[in-house]
Amino acid sequence: MYLRTWDDYEHHSLKLTAHSTSGIRRTALRAASQEALERRVKAIEAAGLGVGWADGDAGIGPTYRFTDPDGHDFELYWESEWYDPPEHLRPSLKNQAQAYPGRGVSVRRLDHVNFLAAATEPNGDFVRDVLGGRVTEQIRLDSGKISAQWLHFATKSYDLVYTEDWTGRNGRLHHIAFAPDTREDILRAADICLDNGVFIETGPHKHAIQQTFFLYVYEPGGNRIELCNPVARLILAPDWRPITWTEAERAKGQAWGLKTIDSFHTHGTPSAD
Amino acid sequence: MYLRTWDDYEHHSLKLTAHSTSGIRRTALRAASQEALERRVKAIEAAGLGVGWADGDAGIGPTYRFTDPDGHDFELYWESEWYDPPEHLRPSLKNQAQAYPGRGVSVRRLDHVNFLAAATEPNGDFVRDVLGGRVTEQIRLDSGKISAQWLHFATKSYDLVYTEDWTGRNGRLHHIAFAPDTREDILRAADICLDNGVFIETGPHKHAIQQTFFLYVYEPGGNRIELCNPVARLILAPDWRPITWTEAERAKGQAWGLKTIDSFHTHGTPSAD
Amino acid sequence: MYLRTWDDYEHHSLKLTAHSTSGIRRTALRAASQEALERRVKAIEAAGLGVGWADGDAGIGPTYRFTDPDGHDFELYWESEWYDPPEHLRPSLKNQAQAYPGRGVSVRRLDHVNFLAAATEPNGDFVRDVLGGRVTEQIRLDSGKISAQWLHFATKSYDLVYTEDWTGRNGRLHHIAFAPDTREDILRAADICLDNGVFIETGPHKHAIQQTFFLYVYEPGGNRIELCNPVARLILAPDWRPITWTEAERAKGQAWGLKTIDSFHTHGTPSAD
Amino acid sequence: MYLRTWDDYEHHSLKLTAHSTSGIRRTALRAASQEALERRVKAIEAAGLGVGWADGDAGIGPTYRFTDPDGHDFELYWESEWYDPPEHLRPSLKNQAQAYPGRGVSVRRLDHVNFLAAATEPNGDFVRDVLGGRVTEQIRLDSGKISAQWLHFATKSYDLVYTEDWTGRNGRLHHIAFAPDTREDILRAADICLDNGVFIETGPHKHAIQQTFFLYVYEPGGNRIELCNPVARLILAPDWRPITWTEAERAKGQAWGLKTIDSFHTHGTPSAD
DSSP: OEEOOTTOOSSOSEEOOOOSSOSOOOEEEEOSSHHHHHHHHHHHHHTTOEEEEEOOSTTBOOEEEEEOTTOOEEEEEOOBOOOOOOGGGOOSSTTSSSOOOOBTTOOOEEEEEEEEESSSHHHHHHHHHTSOOEEEEEEEOTTSOEEEEEEESSSSSOSEEEEEOTTOOSSOEEEEEEEOSOHHHHHHHHHHHHHTTOEEEEEEEEOSSTTOEEEEEEOTTSOEEEEEEOTTOOOOOTTOOOEEEEHHHHTTOSTTSOOOOTHHHHOOBSOOO | OEEOOTTOOSSOSEEOOOOSSOSOOOEEEEOSSHHHHHHHHHHHHHTTOEEEEEOOSTTBOOEEEEEOTTOOEEEEEOOBOOOOOOGGGOOSSTTSSSOOOOBTTOOOEEEEEEEEESSSHHHHHHHHHTSOOEEEEEEEOTTSOEEEEEEESSSSSOSEEEEEOTTOOSSOEEEEEEEOSOHHHHHHHHHHHHHTTOOEEEEEEEOSSTTOEEEEEEOTTSOEEEEEEOTTOOOOOTTOOOEEEEHHHHHTOSTTSOOOOTHHHHOOBSOOO | OEEOOTTOOSSOSEEOOOOSSOSOOOEEEEOSSHHHHHHHHHHHHHTTOEEEEEOOSTTBOOEEEEEOTTOOEEEEEOOBOOOOOOGGGOOSSTTSSSOOOOBTTOOOEEEEEEEEESSSHHHHHHHHHTSOOEEEEEEEOTTSOEEEEEEESSSSSOSEEEEEOTTOOSSOEEEEEEEOSOHHHHHHHHHHHHHTTOEEEEEEEEOSSTTOEEEEEEOTTSOEEEEEEOTTOOOOOTTOOOEEEEHHHHTTOSTTSOOOOTHHHHOOBSOOO | OEEOOTTOOSSOSEEOOOOSSOSOOOEEEEOSSHHHHHHHHHHHHHTTOEEEEEOOSTTBOOEEEEEOTTOOEEEEEOOBOOOOOOGGGOOSSTTSSSOOOOBTTOOOEEEEEEEEESSSHHHHHHHHHTTOOEEEEEEEOTTSOEEEEEEESSSSSOSEEEEEOTTOOSSOEEEEEEEOSOHHHHHHHHHHHHHTTOOEEEEEEEOSSTTOEEEEEEOTTSOEEEEEEOTTOOOOOTTOOOEEEEHHHHHTOSTTSOOOOTHHHHOOBSOOO
8 A cells, every 4th residue: 555745756765564563674775876876886885784676666767775784675776757747737937846635634744764773873974985874963862872873964953863782683763754734734633643542642742852843643653753843944054063962962851841752762663563 | 513612501503504606505594582573473474574484494493584674584483403413522611502613714604694675764664663673783874874784782882784785786795704712713713714815805804884803705615605793882872872874984994994894884685797 | 000901992911019029919800891890899788809990001991890719900991982092003994003113022812811820719719700710720729629710701712710729828929921913923022021021930831721822921029920822713602611620631831842830830929939 | 223033042033224225135145054154155155146255244253245246135054043032021931042022023033035036946946956945836927937936945835936027127126925823923913003194005915926914015114014924734744745836826826816917016125217
């Protein structure tokens, strides 16, 4: 089953597959060009994390499969057919992928993926050195350990996140995030979730890290979904210096004082038991 | 066909009836008590505008029919069964009439009705003196004529409006208005209308009179529908002095300078020809 | 020191007086007419809670002082001069009390007062039977005790609230609330408080009771201030049936799941020690 | 006089200089690295539009001056000291340049500059081929002439815009744009402008091109200022195909139907006479 967000010019944002467990099966990233694809594949192979080429999904060209050091499955591709909406979904404004749905939360795009990892730094290093990302913010514990890292590829302030998995397991998902247009959409989403029996884990509130306005819910399969809105924040400085938060700063909770909920440190998918 | 808005504790906000023309068939008002109903019926009869008692609509008790001086049909009732939502529409919060729909514009309530009248003042006087309303704002032309009057019954700053019908006809409708929760909902509604081919007449913008944030569209039958949001404005002063706008003030257009669109003065339903 | 909110047509919303403790000194209510004032004074005297007439504050006519059963000071008046803004505060739209300030949170109005009381019911009964309010929502503990009551006088869903004071003291304040225009204003207010060192107790979130979007902060003197937005909710039904929440329902926390913070039950002013 | 927006990590967004006319004196762009600076300077020199090196402004390193084909002054630099806010402007969250101001419109950033040019295409070509931008949207008249072009350097959908100057003059400014956080901020800004006598030219409304929510005002010196909000829209596709709008499409007006105001085609600074 394929799902598209309405501002997505590719064929789908998400492919749902029946499975005995929850979790994220594979994360696909698009290279910026054919040359970029080839350059990155070489770097991945040099890092010893390559799996090999595969036929791409519907509408997607040659696809290279690999893993990150923690074992999450990834793939990289360049060729992609542009989405051609059916007649009833044609947008009125031609600079938009399809008509605005006006149903449910109406998320605009898949915003980011947050992985759990037994150790975060090797994965952040991999994304930075091999995939070409940059660290924008991170948490450094008093012990010196980096317990979370936010990385981005363009001006959105993060695209991939690694958070330490307190269970020590590999390859798990913390959450995937979808961005609706406004904070009002997220408040409205909270009402929609409430009336539809969708479990709200925490929020709406504002993250101190990255300042994202957030709402965390669990989809029926148990995966954590974030609805997020960055409120116009972008990282435009080419020499952005990663912001490092200390354990003491983290203990203050979220931006306006909400304490970080315990399950945020313990719930991942597939679940631990 | 019955329609309900989601914050409406009565059985329906609107009853749609197949007919050869557009326009508003009849406007029902609820009295504040049985005594209030009887008192108003006497006043209406004394004014010579009574029609008589009828069985109420589904869920509505004894109903008294009458007209305003311009000939618009009205009815007044007191008894009303409270809406009992079906299982799939039960709200999570029990201080709400039904679950939030999360589909389309999701308007919260029927907010007001704006009538066209050959002469506005006799109608405003009727609503004030016979029905118990109060004028909150009005337009006085240089000629001394009152060309529009906004009246209310409680703290919402208007419930019924009379605007001069330049065609001189009687009994026509200018628009009915529904209130979604926020201005953001109205901006979102504009996108939904755009993508669904609903004709946008004017807005979104802010009225100078009453300061309402507005969007005017035509439903497929040709009736003008306003989506309105008062942005927290209420008339709380018991001695509110009606605000009178001059022709010169009106010529400035809407609050932020949008010129009043010509069709606003000419389009009413049933249409004039 | 006098403070006005920008949509207040009277001379001030709040008068700040130097004092050795925090708390609310006296709450003034405006009657709907001279007759209403006299009628209510008689009822208050009959209830044995009258104190007597006093000269009103600046711009306010004859004022009758009294207390509620818990001992909070009140006063009632009718005559009130309308505010005439100085030149630099004149609004562009003449249906507005003064220019929009555009500084800080820019609250539109004083919205409600929430009192602590050793026992809530006698006070709610007094507001209902003597002052003419109506209960819109309340909490009933498993023991049968009403531990909180929300009362209103018009269509705003509450104006006065009584909450049980767990310390058993009399005459204390839980909070006063100001309403800015939108939920976005409250999110913005949270940022302003954060950057200005104003203590945020809880929120922003949505109350289950009354569905108000809220933010609670302490002003430097220690009084709790709520910034609240009802998101267009009004009580329009003349036969509204008070909503009674059970202990089990309250245990669910606020609308979207935020747990009620402990200090909400313990912090009142003047402080307990 | 220097002005900073609150989310700007450099020393200033804008430098105001007393002058006998209005208009934009010079637009400074920051290169992504020292190498990028040197590469671009070579390309500019090869294009014959270089002026030469100058000492940078306060906090800015070596700066290369040049013009675009229409004669607008530009400069390019790489070295830049990061802004260190004074004690009273320190933000509570350390991933923010300074405290949120909470005064007036509180714009987050300088968003884009829209130039008038006697001919747009040579300038768009220059930005694309010499400065490294990409065209995201444009207008092509029935005559084949490109009458406006929107270009970007990262994922914000435009940073520089060229619009045809109907007077045929060179080097003029159409507007500069600042981005507050939300559409609500723009609605609020319209009220602030209204009450402060700032001329509102058009809006708030939504552009069809780029879908930006906008408000255009004139600052006291006569320069047009846009307040804009993209509502979360970003151009993420590396193979984005420029959207070309026809004369017929443009004739429809803005997204929700607002007609483009005449002065939009005629007012530029310095003014034409």
